[in-house]
Amino acid sequence: MILRLGFPAADENVRDWLHQSKTKLEGFTRAGAFLCALFVALFDYLRHIDDKIAGIELPVNEEQPESNEAKFRLLMTAGQTFSHQGQRRREFYDVVLRIADEVCSLILFETILSDHTLSALVTPRTFHSSPKADAVIPRTLV
Amino acid sequence: MPSSPGLSFSLIQGPDGGDIKYDLKEELGKLLDYLIEDFDVLRDYPPAMILSFDEAHSLTVVETDDVDGLWSRFGELRRALRVIHSYPCFSVFLSTTGKVQQFTPNALHDVSTRLQEGLLFLIPPFCELGFDQLAAKAISGETTLEHVSSLTFMAKLGRPL
Numbered sequence A: 001m002i003l004r005l006g007f008p009a010a011d012e013n014v015r016d017w018l019h020q021s022k023t024k025l026e027g028f029t030r031a032g033a034f035l036c037a038l039f040v041a042l043f044d045y046l047r048h049i050d051d052k053i054a055g056i057e058l059p060v061n062e063e064q065p066e067s068n069e070a071k072f073r074l075l076m077t078a079g080q081t082f083s084h085q086g087q088r089r090r091e092f093y094d095v096v097l098r099i100a101d102e103v104c105s106l107i108l109f110e111t112i113l114s115d116h117t118l119s120a121l122v123t124p125r126t127f128h129s130s131p132k133a134d135a136v137i138p139r140t141l142v
Numbered sequence B: 001m002p003s004s005p006g007l008s009f010s011l012i013q014g015p016d017g018g019d020i021k022y023d024l025k026e027e028l029g030k031l032l033d034y035l036i037e038d039f040d041v042l043r044d045y046p047p048a049m050i051l052s053f054d055e056a057h058s059l060t061v062v063e064t065d066d067v068d069g070l071w072s073r074f075g076e077l078r079r080a081l082r083v084i085h086s087y088p089c090f091s092v093f094l095s096t097t098g099k100v101q102q103f104t105p106n107a108l109h110d111v112s113t114r115l116q117e118g119l120l121f122l123i124p125p126f127c128e129l130g131f132d133q134l135a136a137k138a139i140s141g142e143t144t145l146e147h148v149s150s151l152t153f154m155a156k157l158g159r160p161l
Helices: A012-018 A024-047 A068-077 A087-105 A124-129 A131-136 B024-035 B073-082
Strands: A107-112 A118-122 B007-011 B020-023 B049-053 B062-065 B069-072 B089-093
Touching (some): A024 A087, A024 B020, A024 B024, A024 B062, A024 B073
Parallel strands (some): B049 B089
Antiparallel strands (some): B007 B020, B062 B069
């Protein structure tokens, strides 16, 4: 994740999302939700990596990646310029943030127990009935 | 060892009537099960995944919370990462500002109480790394222009991380 001006260009949506926290509890909740969503999305992307990189044009003299790591790197760097990240990378982080946002925005009850365990409860009906979320989050993630 | 926070996002009931739960450790565990054959969290592994936060100093601004006092987004991200500290997932925070104390302040000035009390320690920063220390040698008469323009060659240039 790149959070500020320079090269490579910043993942602006990630930076802005993490910066929205106004309290310590929200900061912890957002950080945890982001990491959780990142792992969920990454797991799904890796399982379908060939579909995800389909149509990406390779640079001249660049060989077709064979390992999952190389394929994922291709996805995250394709179309990258000094001023902005590539479309596929932006789409990946859009999915990550949509999952993280759905979880964060639907918190009904929060409690920090005496052992510092934070448990956040969200309502399932709203979570699963969001047409916007259903349209973007891969089926395997819902 | 001080207790680390757990972190779960629990849905009360899923569409099939069963409970759904997003747990940070469980989600990372599923991913590592996929990446590492016969993954066992109790065994030691080299890092299977590295999370890199570039120009992360923008997260280090210290804020004041009426309830919890001083805090920073970096501190909370660090705390969430500590939930998964027993997994082979390593995090790197990068910055070009040259202010090392933003990421590794004196323990007494850190927003974490456990760091202030010496119960936890931070990894010292890596700085002044130099350039091209892992670069492959280009040998006259052997190395081709095609090779030096390949990803394999170029990936070893720059600052090693």
